[in-house]
Amino acid sequence: MKEYVIQCKDLTKRFGDFYAVxxxxxxxxxxxxxxFLGANGAGKTxxxxxxxxxxxxxxxxxxxxxxxxxxxxxxxxxxxGYMSQKFSLYxxxxxxxxxxxxxxxxxxxxxxxxxxxxxxxxxxxxxPEAKKLVGSLPLGWKQKLAFSVAIxxxxxxxxxxEPTGGVDPITRRQFWDMIYKAAATGITVFVTTHYxxxxxxxxxxxxxxxxxxxxxxxxxxxxxDLSAETMEEVxxxxxxxxxxxxx
Amino acid sequence: MKQxxxxxxxxxxHVFRDRRxxxxxxxxxxxxxxxxxxxxxxxxxxxxxxxxxxxxxSSRQIVNKxxxxxxxxxxxxxxxxGVIESEFLKGNLTAVLVFPPQFSNDLLHAGAAxxxxxxxxxxxxxxxxVVNYLTNIITAYQxxxxxxxxxxxxxPEIRMLYNEEGNxxxxxxxxxxxxxxxxVCTALTSVSIVKEKELGTMEVLLVxxxxxxxxLIAKAIPYLxxxxxxxxxxxxxxxxxxxxxxxxxxxxxxxxxxxxIITCLSLGLLISNATNSQQTALLLSLxxxxxxxxxxxxxxxxxxxxxxxxxxISNIIPSRWYxxxxxxxxxxxxxxxxxxxETLVLAAMTIGLLTIALKKFKTTx
Amino acid sequence: xxxxxFILRKEFRQxxxxxxxxxxxxxxxxxxxxxxxxxxxxxxxxxxxxVVDNDHSTTSQKLISTVTASGYFKITGDVLxxxxxxxxxxxxxxxxxxxxxPAFERNLVRExxxxxxxxxxxxxxxxxxxxxxxxxxxxxxxxxxxxxxxKAAGIKNDTGRIDITYSNWFNPLGIYKYxxxxxxxxxxxxxxxxxxxxxxxxxxxxxxxIEQINVTPVKKWQFILGKLTPFWIIGILVFTIGxxxxxxxxxxxxxxxxxxxxxxxxxxxxxxxxxxLLISTYSSNQVQAMFVAFFFMMIFMLMSGFFTSTDSMPGxxxxxxxxxxxxxxxxxxxxxxxxxxxxxxxxxxxxYLLAFAVFLNGWAILNYRxxx
Numbered sequence: 001m002k003e004y005v006i007q008c009k010d011l012t013k014r015f016g017d018f019y020a021v022x023x024x025x026x027x028x029x030x031x032x033x034x035x036f037l038g039a040n041g042a043g044k045t046x047x048x049x050x051x052x053x054x055x056x057x058x059x060x061x062x063x064x065x066x067x068x069x070x071x072x073x074x075x076x077x078x079x080x081g082y083m084s085q086k087f088s089l090y091x092x093x094x095x096x097x098x099x100x101x102x103x104x105x106x107x108x109x110x111x112x113x114x115x116x117x118x119x120x121x122x123x124x125x126x127x128p129e130a131k132k133l134v135g136s137l138p139l140g141w142k143q144k145l146a147f148s149v150a151i152x153x154x155x156x157x158x159x160x161x162e163p164t165g166g167v168d169p170i171t172r173r174q175f176w177d178m179i180y181k182a183a184a185t186g187i188t189v190f191v192t193t194h195y196x197x198x199x200x201x202x203x204x205x206x207x208x209x210x211x212x213x214x215x216x217x218x219x220x221x222x223x224x225d226l227s228a229e230t231m232e233e234v235x236x237x238x239x240x241x242x243x244x245x246x247x
Numbered sequence: 248m249k250q251x252x253x254x255x256x257x258x259x260x261h262v263f264r265d266r267r268x269x270x271x272x273x274x275x276x277x278x279x280x281x282x283x284x285x286x287x288x289x290x291x292x293x294x295x296x297x298x299x300x301x302x303x304x305s306s307r308q309i310v311n312k313x314x315x316x317x318x319x320x321x322x323x324x325x326x327x328x329g330v331i332e333s334e335f336l337k338g339n340l341t342a343v344l345v346f347p348p349q350f351s352n353d354l355l356h357a358g359a360a361x362x363x364x365x366x367x368x369x370x371x372x373x374x375x376x377v378v379n380y381l382t383n384i385i386t387a388y389q390x391x392x393x394x395x396x397x398x399x400x401x402x403p404e405i406r407m408l409y410n411e412e413g414n415x416x417x418x419x420x421x422x423x424x425x426x427x428x429x430x431v432c433t434a435l436t437s438v439s440i441v442k443e444k445e446l447g448t449m450e451v452l453l454v455x456x457x458x459x460x461x462x463l464i465a466k467a468i469p470y471l472x473x474x475x476x477x478x479x480x481x482x483x484x485x486x487x488x489x490x491x492x493x494x495x496x497x498x499x500x501x502x503x504x505x506x507x508i509i510t511c512l513s514l515g516l517l518i519s520n521a522t523n524s525q526q527t528a529l530l531l532s533l534x535x536x537x538x539x540x541x542x543x544x545x546x547x548x549x550x551x552x553x554x555x556x557x558x559x560i561s562n563i564i565p566s567r568w569y570x571x572x573x574x575x576x577x578x579x580x581x582x583x584x585x586x587x588x589e590t591l592v593l594a595a596m597t598i599g600l601l602t603i604a605l606k607k608f609k610t611t612x
Numbered sequence: 613x614x615x616x617x618f619i620l621r622k623e624f625r626q627x628x629x630x631x632x633x634x635x636x637x638x639x640x641x642x643x644x645x646x647x648x649x650x651x652x653x654x655x656x657x658x659x660x661x662x663v664v665d666n667d668h669s670t671t672s673q674k675l676i677s678t679v680t681a682s683g684y685f686k687i688t689g690d691v692l693x694x695x696x697x698x699x700x701x702x703x704x705x706x707x708x709x710x711x712x713x714p715a716f717e718r719n720l721v722r723e724x725x726x727x728x729x730x731x732x733x734x735x736x737x738x739x740x741x742x743x744x745x746x747x748x749x750x751x752x753x754x755x756x757x758x759x760x761x762x763k764a765a766g767i768k769n770d771t772g773r774i775d776i777t778y779s780n781w782f783n784p785l786g787i788y789k790y791x792x793x794x795x796x797x798x799x800x801x802x803x804x805x806x807x808x809x810x811x812x813x814x815x816x817x818x819x820x821x822i823e824q825i826n827v828t829p830v831k832k833w834q835f836i837l838g839k840l841t842p843f844w845i846i847g848i849l850v851f852t853i854g855x856x857x858x859x860x861x862x863x864x865x866x867x868x869x870x871x872x873x874x875x876x877x878x879x880x881x882x883x884x885x886x887x888x889l890l891i892s893t894y895s896s897n898q899v900q901a902m903f904v905a906f907f908f909m910m911i912f913m914l915m916s917g918f919f920t921s922t923d924s925m926p927g928x929x930x931x932x933x934x935x936x937x938x939x940x941x942x943x944x945x946x947x948x949x950x951x952x953x954x955x956x957x958x959x960x961x962x963x964y965l966l967a968f969a970v971f972l973n974g975w976a977i978l979n980y981r982x983x984x
Contacts, residue, residue, distance in 0.1 A: 052827050055984050073983050074829055082827040086820030092629045093622065104618025105828045133629075267895075267903045275907055282914055286929030289738040293923045335781060336953040338943065341923070359773040368780030369950040370791050372654050373921055378778045379745045386752065389774050401675070401720065401758075402727050403751050405744050407734035408701060418736045438899060526811070526898050530636075533906055538644070542651045547919060549739065552653040571704065578735050581702055 003030040005157055005188045006051065008062035011069075013046050013055065020046040022211035023060065028190060028204075030156075033183050035202030036192040039239050043211040044192045045085065045161055051190070052082050052159055065156045078106070081150035081158035081187075085165065089146055091135030095126055098134055099149060106153035120148050140171035144178065151182050158182065160191040164198065176201050196231040205231075207238045214238045250457055254465035261439065262473065268435065272473065276427040276481050283419035284489040291376040297323035297334060297343040303351035309362075309388050313344070318380050335367045342366040342377040409494070409579050420485045421573035422546025425566035427481065428474055428504070429540050432511030433518065434532035436470045440519035441528040463608065467512050474508045475501070494580030503576065503586070506593055507569040513600035514565070520607040544570045568593045615830060619838030627842055637808065641800045641850050645857045648796045649789040659743035662689035662697045662706040669717035678754050679710070684746045694731075701733050708732045708743050782867075782951050793864050794949045795918045797854045798880075798942045802912070804847045805881045807905050809888030813839055814901040817892070826982040836977060840885050847881045848874070867952035873945070876958075879965045880941040886972030887937075893979040912938045937968040 006028035013021040021043045028034045038044045049055040051064055053073030062069040065079040089098045096117060103113040121127045124144060134142060143163060151158050160179075164172045176198065183189050191202070199205050199219060206216040215222055215238055219231055228234045262268055296319045301310045313319050323340065334340040345363040347353060353360035364381050366374035410417050443449040452462050482500075485491040493500070515532065522528045541547060543561035550561055561567050568589045575581040583590075627633060661679070665672050679685055685708075689700045700706035709731040713719075720726040730747060732740035783790045816822040825835060851874075858864045866873055888905065895901035915929065916922075916938040922930060933939045944961040947953035955962075 053983055054823065054826055074831075077827055078829040080827070082824065084820060084823050084827075086823070088821050088824035090622070090626065090821060091819075092626050097622065097625055101618055101622040102824075102828070104621075105615055105825070105830050107615060107829070109614070265900070267900045270907055271903045275910065278911060279914070282911070282929070286925050286932075287914060287920045288924060289920060290741070291921060291924050295923065332781070333957075336947070336951055337957045338947055338953070354774065359775060361775040361777060364776065364778035366778065366780045367951070368783035368786055369946055370921065371780070371783060371786035371788050372791070373923075374780045374783070375655075375742070375786060379742070382749070382776050383745075385774055385776055393773075401751055401755055402725060403730050403748055404727055405730045405732065405748075407740060408731050410734035410737070410740075417734075442899075526902075527632075529899060529902050530632075533902065534636075534640075538647075542647070548652045549654065549736075551658060552655060553651050557647075557651055574735060575702070575704070579702060585702055 004028065005030045005065050006034075006062070006190065008051070008069075009060060011047065011050060011060035011062050012058045013043075013050060014058040019211045021050070021057075024208070024211075024213045025060075026206055026213060026216055028157075028188060030188055031183055031186050032204060033179060033189045033191065033202045035199050035205035036190065036208065037194065037196075037199055037205055037235060038192070038208030039194070039242060042208040042239075042242070044208055047208070048159055048161055048190070048192060052080060053077050079156045081153065081155040083146050083150040083158070083160045083163050085161045087142055087146065089134045089142065089149065092133060094131050094133055095121070095137070095145060096130045098145070099152060102149045103152050108153055116152060120152065124148060140167050140174075143167055143171070144175060147175065147178055151187060154185075155187065157188040157190060160189065162192055162194070164193065164195065172198070196235055199231045199235075207235060209239050209242050251461060251465050251468075254457070254462075255468050258439070258466065258469035262435075262469065272431055272435065272477060273480060275430070276423065276477060277484055279423050279427070280420065280481055280484045281488065283423060284485075287419075289418075291373050291380075292318055294319050294373065294377055294380075295322045295339065295341045296320065296377075297326045297331070297340045298346075299326050299328055299331070299343055300346040300348060300350070301325070301344075302346075303349075305351040305354050305392075306346040308392070309346075309385060310344075312384050312388055313381070316380070316384060331365060340367070341373060342381075344381060417491060417578055418546060418574075420481075420489070420491060421570050421577065422544055424478065424481055424504075424573060425507070425544055425546070425570050426537075426540060427477060428508055428569075429511055429536065429566055430533070431474050431477055432470055432508055433515040433536055434529060435473075436467065436512055436515030437518040437522070437528040437532050438525050439470075440466055440516070441522055441525050444519075444523060445525060459608070460605075463516065463605075467516070470512060470515075471505075471508055474511075475504070478504050478508075491578075493577050495576035495578075496582065499576055499583060500573070503569070503572045503590065503593075506590065506597065507565065507572075510565045510569075510593055510597040510600065513597055513604050516604040517600055517607070520604060539564055540566050543567055546570055563596075565593060565596050568596075616834050616838055619830070619834060620841055623838055623842045627846070633808065637804055637846055637850060638853070640803070641854055642857055644800065645793070645796050645854055646861060648799075649792040649862065652792045653788045654738070655786070655788055657684060659685050659708060659739065659746065660688045660700075660706045661685040661708050661710055661747075662691060662700040663687055664691055664694055664697050664709060664711040666714040667712050667716035671717040671720060672712045675712070675751070675754055676710075678757075679747065679750050682746070682750045684743075684750075697731075701731070706733070707736075707739055708747060710747070789862055790864060790950055791946065793858045793862055794946045795916075795942050797851060797858070798916075798938060798945055799913065799918070800850055800854055801847055801877060801881055801941075802884050802909065802938060804843060804850055805884030806888045806891075806909055807902070809840065809843050809885045810891040810895070810901045810905050811898055812843070813889065813892035814895050814898050817895075818897050832977060832980060832982060836889065836973075836980065840882070840889070843885060844878075844881050847885075848877065851877045864949065866949040868948035868954065869952075872955060872958070873948050876941060876944050876948070876962060876965065879962065879969055880937065883937045883965055883969040883972055886969060886974075886976050889976035890972055890979065893976055912936045915939065916942050918942060937965055937972075940964045940968075 004027045009025045010023045011021060012019065012023050024047060036044055036048065046055065050057045050069060051062060053069060053076045057069060064076045067075040069076065093101065099117045099120065100113055103116070121130050126141070126145065129137065134145070147160070147163060164175055167175065179189055193199065202219065204216065204218050205222065207214045222234050223231065226234050226237050228237060296313065298310055298321060301307055301324070310321065314321050326334065326343065328345065331343050343365045345365060347360055350360050362385065364378055366377050368374045443452065453459055486493060518528055518531050522531060543564040544566045545561065550558060572586045572589045575586050663676055665676065680687060688706050689697065691697050694709065694711055697709040697711070701709065711729040711731070713727065716726055728751065730744055732744045734740040780786055891901050891904050895904060915933045915936055917933065922933045922939060925933060940961040944958040947958055
C-alpha cells in the first residue's frame with residue numbers, strides 16, 4: 001500500500017476565462033522527489049501556490065498531507081515547507097536570526113531551535129558566517145540556506161519553486177545533494193525547474209503544457225516512451241505545440 | 248526625432264497605467280483647490296458664543312444684532328458665569344459675552360457701561376477674531392442708538408483691493424499651484440528615472456544609439472506636458488469653480504509656469520542622480536522637499552512673522568519666488584516689469600540646478 | 613504567544629538595523645517640533661502701511677502718529693499720491709494704504725465729520741481683515757480722543773458709551789505656539805503610525821518575504837500584531853520625546869491629566885496604524901503606498917483643524933472632518949494640553965477614536981489574506 005502525501009484531482013485555477021491551471025491530476029508518494037516541469041507561463045507556480053494554500057483553486061480537489069486545500073490551508077501550512085522563486089530570507093537579519101525567526105514562526109521552542117541550528121550551520125559550513133547579515137552572503141549560499149530554513153521544522157513535504165535559478169553548476173550539484181539527503185529522511189520534495197539535467201535527478205516528473213499535465217512518469221520511462229535520448233528532447237517533443245509563449 | 252516620440256509615448260503609458268500616480272497628479276490638485284476654496288477659509292465663522300446676563304432692553308438688542316450676523320451661533324442664551332469654564336473645557340463654547348447686571352440702566356443713566364468678552368484662548372486666532380467682531384458689532388450698535396451727531400468723527404471707508412468680494416481662497420491658489428507642480432515635477436520625475444535605474448532599463452536606454460542627453464530630455468518632456476496640463480486644470484478649476492478672476496496676462500502666466508516647471512524638473516533630475524532607490528527618491532522629494540515648500544512658500548504661514556533665519560532660508564526655496572510671481576500676475580494683474588526680478592532669481596536657480604544635475608549625470612555614465 | 617515573541621524579536625532587529633528609518637523616526641519629530649511652531653505664527657503684526665497725506669495738517673499728523681504709536685503698523689512709505697502708494701502694494705512692500713483727503717482738518721472742524729480711505733491688499737484675506745480691523749480700532753480710539761478734547765472744551769457729550777473689556781482664558785497673551793505645538797505632536801504620531809507602518813508591510817510584499825510568511829502557519833493576528841507593536845512602542849516613545857521637547861523648548865506642560873493624554877495617543881496610534889495597514893493591503897509596492905498615503909494624509913491634515921478652525925467649515929466639510937481620526941485627536945489633544953479638560957469633556961472623542969481603531973484595523977485584517 002503506497003502512502004500518498006499529495007493527491008490532486010482535476011485541480012483548476014481560472015482567471016476570467018483564462019485557465020492558468022486546467023484540470024490537473026496526480027499523486028505524490030511519501031519520500032518521493034517529484035519534478036514539476038513546464039515552460040514559463042505553463043502554470044507551474046500557480047499550481048504550486050494552490051497546493052501550498054496560498055491560493056484558492058477554482059475547482060477540483062486536492063489534499064496535502066491529508067488536509068483539504070479549500071478548508072484546511074492553515075493545517076497544511078503546518079506540515080509543509082516552501083521556498084519561493086524570489087529569495088525569501090530577510091537580508092537585514094543575520095543567518096542565525098533568520099533561522100531562529102522561521103523556526104519560531106513554526107512553533108519550535110528555543111531549545112530545539114538552538115540545537116538544530118547548530119547542527120545545520122555545522123553541516124552547511126556556515127558556522128563562521130552565523131552572525132553575518134544574510135544580504136552579505138553569495139547567492140549560492142543564500143539558496144542553500146533558504147532550503148535549509150524551509151525544512152528546518154521537519155515538514156512532511158517541501159515545495160521548491162525554481163530553487164536553483166541563477167546558481168552556478170557546482171552549487172546546483174550541492175543543492176541537489178541536500179535535496180536527496182532531505183528525501184532520505186522521509187521528506188517529500190516537490191520541485192519545479194526548467195533545468196532539464198535536474199529533471200533527471202527526480203524520481204518522477206510531470207510535464208505541464210498550457211496549464212495541463214501532458215506527461216507523468218519516471219525520467220527513464222518518459223525517455224523510452226517518446227524515444228528520446230535526453231530529457232531535453234522529451235520536453236521539446238511535449239512542449240512543441242504549446243500555445244502560450246514564455247512570459 | 249521619431250525615437251524621441253516613441254520614447255515620450257512610452258513615458259505617457261507609464262503614467263496613465265498607474266491609477267495611483269494619476270491620483271496624485273490630478274486628484275490631489277483638484278481636491279486641494281476645492282478644499283481650499285470651499286472648506287478651508289481663514290475667515291472665522293460659526294463661532295459658538297454664549298451670552299450671560301442679557302436681561303434688559305439694550306443687551307437684548309445687542310444680542311439680536313449678534314444673532315443676525317453670520318459669524319456667530321448663539322448657542323447658550325443665558326449661562327451663569329460659574330459654568331463658563333466647564334463649557335470651555337468641554338469645547339462647547341468658544342467665547343462668552345458677559346453683560347453687567349444693570350446694563351441698560353448704566354448705559355442710559357450713568358452714560359457708560361462695561362461688557363466683558365471672555366474667549367477660549369487656546370486658539371489665539373479665533374480668540375482675537377471674536378474680540379474684533381464683537382467690538383465692531385457693539386460699536387455699531389452704540390453709534391446707531393446714541394446718535395451719530397455727537398462730536399467730531401472720522402469715518403474710515405475700507406476698500407479691499409484685488410478681492411472686493413472677500414474670496415478667501417485667493418491666497419491659496421498660487422500656493423496650491425506651486426505645491427502641486429513641485430510634487431508632480433520633482434517627485435514623479437525623480438521616481439520615474441530612479442525606477443528605470445532600479446529595473447536596469449536605464450542601462451538599456453543608455454546603450455541604445457539614442458544620446459544620453461536625449462534620454463533625459465525624453466524623460467522630462469512628458470512631465471513638462473503633464474505639469475502644464477495640470478496647471479491648466481488648476482487654473483480652470485479656480486476660474487470656473489471658485490470664480491477667481493485671472494487679472495493678468497495668461498501667456499505670461501504660462502511662461503512663468505514653464506520656467507518653474509523646468510526648475511522643478513532640474514531638481515527632480517538632481518535627486519534621481521543622487522539616489523538609487525525609488526523609496527529614497529520619494530522620501531527625499533516628498534518628505535524632505537514638501538515640508539520646506541509648505542512652510543517657506545508663504546501661502547499657509549506668513550513669512551514675515553517667522554524668525555529671521557527662516558526668512559533667509561526661504562530665499563533658496565524656488566516655490567517662494569514662483570508664488571510671488573503668480574500672485575502678482577494672476578491676482579493683481581501686474582505685468583512683466585513687476586516680476587522680472589523674481590523671474591531672474593528663478594531662472595538663475597534653474598540654470599544652477601540643471602548644470603549640477605547634468606554634470607552629475609555625465610559622471611554616472 | 614511564543615510565535616508572537618519570535619515575530620516581535622525579528623521586527624525589532626530589523627528596525628534597529630535600519631538607520632534611515634530610525635533617523636526619520638527620532639530626528640524628524642524633534643526637527644518638526646522645533647521648526648513648525650516657530651514658523652506657524654499667524655499673529656498679524658507688523659502690518660506695512662503706506663500713508664498718503666493730502667492734508668498735512670496738525671490733525672492728520674496726529675492721526676498718523678497715533679497709528680504709528682499703536683505698534684501694529686510699520687510705515688513703509690509716505691508718498692504724495694494714491695498712484696504712488698499703489699506701487700507699494702503692487703510690489704508687495706505695503707499691505708494697506710491710508711489716504712487722508714485734502715482739507716481733512718478743515719472739513720472735520722466745519723462739518724464734524726470727515727471721510728478717510730483705507731485700501732487693503734485683500735489677496736491675503738487674513739492680513740487685510742485683521743490689519744484693517746486694527747486700523748479701524750486705532751481710528752476709533754482717536755475719535756474718542758477727539759470727543760474728549762471737545763468735552764474738555766465745554767461741549768456737552770451725553771453719549772451712552774459701552775466699554776469693552778476682554779480676556780482670553782487658557783492663553784491670555786494669545787501666543788500661537790500654544791495652539792500649534794499640540795497639533796504637531798499629532799502630526800508626528802500620524803506620520804509614524806500611517807506612513808511607516810504602510811511602507812514597512814509593503815516592503816515585505818515587494819521583496820517577497822510576505823509570501824514566505826503566508827505559507828507558514830502564522831495566524832493573521834499574530835503577524836499583524838507583530839508588525840504593529842514595535843511601531844506602536846516607537847510612536848509612544850516619539851510622543852514622549854515630543855512632550856519633553858515641547859516642555860523644554862516652549863515651556864508647554866500639559867495642564868490636564870497626562871495619563872488621559874497617553875490613553876488618547878495609544879488609541880490614536882492604533883487607529884492610524886490600521887489606516888497604514890489598510891493602505892499596505894491595497895498596494896503592491898512602496899511607491900504606490902506612499903502616493904496613496906500622501907494623498908490621504910494631506911487631506912486628513914488639512915481637514916483636521918490643524919490650520920483652520922473646523923467650526924468655520926461648511927456642513928459637508930465638517931462631516932468629512934468628523935470622519936477622519938486626526939480631527940478628533942487634535943481636538944482632544946489641544947483640550948487636554950491647553951485647557952486641562954478631563955475625561956468627561958473628551959470622552960466622546962475617545963470613543964470616536966476607539967471606533968476608528970476597531971473599524972480601520974478590522975477592515976485591514978479582513979482585507980489581508982494569507983490565501984488568495
